[in-house]
Amino acid sequence: MSDRLPIPARRSRGGKHVAPRTAATPVVPSATPAPTGATDPAPTGATRSTTDRPRRAAHSAATPVVTLSHASSTASSTALAPTAGVPTDTAATRAVLHRGTQHRLHLLPRGGGLGARLAQGAVVAVLALALGGTVTAAASARAEQTQAAATAAEAAATARADVADAVGIADDVIEVSTAAQTEGEQAAVDVTRLAALETATAHLEALVDALDDPAEARDSAAASRSVTRDDADPSSVDAGTSVDAPAAGGTSGTPATGTDPATGTTAGTATPAPDAAAPTATPTAPAVTAVDATPTTVRSAAAEVSALAEEVRTSAEANRTAAAAAAAQAEADAAAAAEAARVAAEQAAQRAAWKASLLGYANGKIPASALCGVSFDASVQLRCDAAESLEQLNTAYVAAFGTNMTISDSYRSYAGQVACRRTKGWLCAAPGTSNHGTGVAIDFGGGIESFGTKQFAWMKANAGQFSWEHPSWAERGGSKPEAWHWEYVG
Known part of the structure; x- marks a missing residue:
């Protein structure tokens, strides 16, 4: 039994358990004799009586539970393994144990009963649910934005495809109209029909030019129409003149040459000589705005132009057939006239021969x-x-x-x-x-x-x-x- 008072355990401000200070006075060894030949490596003043162990055990019951990792526990156990004749419960060994495990401590909450722990768990659960709801709402909003963007992109793509389809139909119809006008002029089709077709074609071109579609698509369509018109009617542009390119930022698909309202001359072309033949006036198409120009109106105008072109081509075919029949009849008449003339000439020659044949006979003496x-x-x-x-x-x-x-x-x-x-x-x-x-x-x-x-x-x-x-x-x-x-x- 030790003759000095027990030394209370020290705690840091964070509540961690630290080794107690050693007594300033030497500790009297216990009555149990040490093994022969064994010495205590610790200072004499640092040893304590084994009678202090129950008191420390009772005190440690109020301290937090300390858990050690497997590696540190093994090392500590190895370091503190009892050695024959050497005391293990010393201040030095406790200090070594404390230093070896200090950075591996995992403290559980101190104090409190089951209700406090359940309350803490509930708070954690509520926070987790709130955080999860926030994350879910944010994810849902992002998904909605993504879906909206995808829908808008799909709608834009559909609109572009619709515009491209309408422009393609218009280009094909304009090409057919150009060919029909050429046929009509060659076959002497009624000028009223040709003027109606030309006016409808100009209106269709104006609708395509005013169509609210991407600039690159309109540029492509305008270039295609320009090439088609140039190929179909190379005489429509005077030799030695250049075609104006569309102005920057302007609407593409504009006809290659335009008329200056102020001067009445064609922009980008040389002024014709006074004795040059005046070009045929181009019909004026109705005014068209971007509101009027839609794929639907373009298709409707294309259908009208197609119908007029078919009428012109039918009339041209009828005129060609009638001209061919008239030519054949004229040829037949000429052949018949030639045949009649031949027969008449033969008959005249025969009559002359008959008349001459009797000239050698005397009156009343003809055989x-x-x-x-x-x-x-x-x-x-x-x-x-x-x-x-x-x-x-x-x-x-x-x-x-x-x-x-x-x-x-x-x-x-x-x-x-x-x-x-x-x-x-x-x-x-x-x-x-x-x-x-x-x-x-x-x-x-x-x-x-x-x-x-x-x-x-x-x-x-x-x-x-x-x-x-x-x-x-x-x-x-x-x-x-x-x-x-x-x-x-x-």
Whole structure:
């Protein structure tokens, strides 16, 4: 039993347990003798009686629980392992233990019961929930912003695609319109149709130019339309002139050349000479604003231009067909006229040959092989050209009276002239002088042989068309009136 008072344990301001101060007076060793040959490495004054251990144990019950890591516990246990004949419960060993584990202390909350600990847990849980709610709200807001941005981007992409589709349709229709206008001009289509198509095309171009789409898309569409128009109508731009580029920041798709309102001259082109032909005036399209220009209005205008272009092309095709038919008819007429002229020339040559063929024969001495007959009377013999003309005259007579002409005498041979003179006396010409002896005279019957009949009147009115005449000496007041005697004069 030690004869000095117990030394209370020291605590730091943070509540940590520290080793107690050693007594200033030497401690009397316990009655238990030390092992033979063993010495106490600690200073004599630092030793304490083992009777102090219960008091320290009782005191340590009020101190915080100290937990050590495995490595420090092992090291401390190894450092403080009992050595034969050496006391382990000394101030030096406690100091070593304290220094080796000081940086590895893990203190649990001191004091308080179960309710306090539950309250602390509840506060921690509430804070965790509040923090989680805040984090969740922030994450939800970010997700909504991301979704809104994605939706806006998708809507913008859809709008751009819609604009691009409308511009593409317009470009195709403008190209078709340009081709249709060229066809219409070549096929002489009505200028009113062409003007309507040109005006509608200009309106469509104005809508495309005013369309509220991205600048790069409008630039691309305008460049495409410009190239298409230049390729389709290279004569629309004067040689040696340059095309103005669109002004910076301006709306693309503007026609390559424009008219200065102040001067009335074309910007960027040379002024034409006074004797140059004035260009055709371009129809003025209705004024268009960005409000009017939408993909829907562009498609509607494109449909109108397409319909007008189809009308112009249909009209051009009809004009081309009519022109081709007229050309074919003219060619056929020319061929028919040429054929008729050829036939007429042949007939004239034949008649001339027939006429000349009898010139070598004496009156009344023409052989039957040199003469020609007619289809309606086998007894008739005439010079071949006279016989052909008599066939035509008979056809007309049949149409008027319904019957063939009656022939009483035609070619008369020399012997026949002699017999006629013998039987009819002065009514017959002297043999060898009668027109019947040359094969060009006819004596008619069937009513023509009498003056005043309708048959005779018809002959007077129509026979001359076929080169048959009634000679003046045979008229009613002539030297020898003969109503029946007619001569071929062709």
